[in-house]
Amino acid sequence: MINEMMKKDIKKLLRPNIAALTPYSTARDEFQGSAEVYLDANESAYDNGFNRYPDPRQKVLKKAIAQAENIKEECLFLGNGSDEAIDVLLRVFCNPGVDNVVSISPSYGMYEVATATNDVELRKVRLREDFSLDAEALLAAVDEKTKIVFLCSPNNPSGNLLNEEDILRIAQAMDGIVVVDEAYIHYSDHPGFADRIESQNNIVVLRTLSKARAMAGLRVGMAIADPEIVEVMSMVKYPYNLSQATINEALRHLDTPSLTRTKEEISTTIKERARMAESLPELACVKKVYPSDANFLLVKVDNADALYDYLASKGIIVRNRNRVPGCEGTLRITIGRPEENDRVLEEIRNYAGEVLND
Numbered sequence: 001m002i003n004e005m006m007k008k009d010i011k012k013l014l015r016p017n018i019a020a021l022t023p024y025s026t027a028r029d030e031f032q033g034s035a036e037v038y039l040d041a042n043e044s045a046y047d048n049g050f051n052r053y054p055d056p057r058q059k060v061l062k063k064a065i066a067q068a069e070n071i072k073e074e075c076l077f078l079g080n081g082s083d084e085a086i087d088v089l090l091r092v093f094c095n096p097g098v099d100n101v102v103s104i105s106p107s108y109g110m111y112e113v114a115t116a117t118n119d120v121e122l123r124k125v126r127l128r129e130d131f132s133l134d135a136e137a138l139l140a141a142v143d144e145k146t147k148i149v150f151l152c153s154p155n156n157p158s159g160n161l162l163n164e165e166d167i168l169r170i171a172q173a174m175d176g177i178v179v180v181d182e183a184y185i186h187y188s189d190h191p192g193f194a195d196r197i198e199s200q201n202n203i204v205v206l207r208t209l210s211k212a213r214a215m216a217g218l219r220v221g222m223a224i225a226d227p228e229i230v231e232v233m234s235m236v237k238y239p240y241n242l243s244q245a246t247i248n249e250a251l252r253h254l255d256t257p258s259l260t261r262t263k264e265e266i267s268t269t270i271k272e273r274a275r276m277a278e279s280l281p282e283l284a285c286v287k288k289v290y291p292s293d294a295n296f297l298l299v300k301v302d303n304a305d306a307l308y309d310y311l312a313s314k315g316i317i318v319r320n321r322n323r324v325p326g327c328e329g330t331l332r333i334t335i336g337r338p339e340e341n342d343r344v345l346e347e348i349r350n351y352a353g354e355v356l357n358d
């Protein structure tokens, strides 16, 4: 009964033009089965491995990803990176020039770009100074035109997980969609929100093969959501949004040896994160290292621009977050391989030495 009460009316949330949409029907959508002669899609008949269109429903890849993420296939939408899922969600739910979206700040920059390109107002609610979520402040920014709330946990660029109870409270309190972007979840010890979508159908979880699964170059991301939401998102995406080459390669990198290898890489990254978090504060120019559940550290330093330039001059590129409100004086440093992390420490030590001797 409680579950029923928490169910939101997804149909009511859709843009009217999307609710009325007849999706493009591909040749392969219309014919389900196997044939010997395919003359339905105006493809070249001459086989070179890529002469046929890929499966628009991405059945085989979905099966492999569903297994890796321990979720149901019908709850899975696949996109050209999770960036595509962000854009498709906006196009499905938000009337341009009318509806609004609420996000936390600081957070992932794409929420801003994607809302701006879709002509949707973005209301940014500042996290507290320690980057924890202020659920009351966030809900105060929500009104009847708020179709989506973007939360990011672990958050980019701060690195911290958001409080689980706060996320659930927001999802229960509002009628719109609550997106929990879990791009970095595999580096945390939190199970994530994928198993909450059944009881709380307005939660949409975003994950990606770009981070811990080590496939950023392939461009595969996902939304994990109630099948009703997945169905509408699939209607709106380009029919062949994942190429056959992408599907083949992603499958190859999701086999058992690859999954075992990435598991080891994740555990090395977590150990290295702890080592960096311990070592960095010992360096003279480092003021603070924020706690992280992701594969990067947000580091407050004496002069972020100067240290950024110094590291760049030594061939080490980090992310300068000095101009991001709430992140003044910080650099975001990805955790690399152990020898790369050693180099970062060594160069920051050299920099601190040079500054002290100035």
Ligand code: PMP
Binding pocket: 080, 081, 082, 083, 084, 108, 152, 155, 156, 181, 183, 184, 207, 208, 209, 210, 216, 219, 220, 221, 222
């Ligand atoms: N969400 C967050 C929080 C990210 O940091 C990123 C990439 N930096 C993405 C989503 C997008 O990832 P992709 O499109 O590669 O799946």
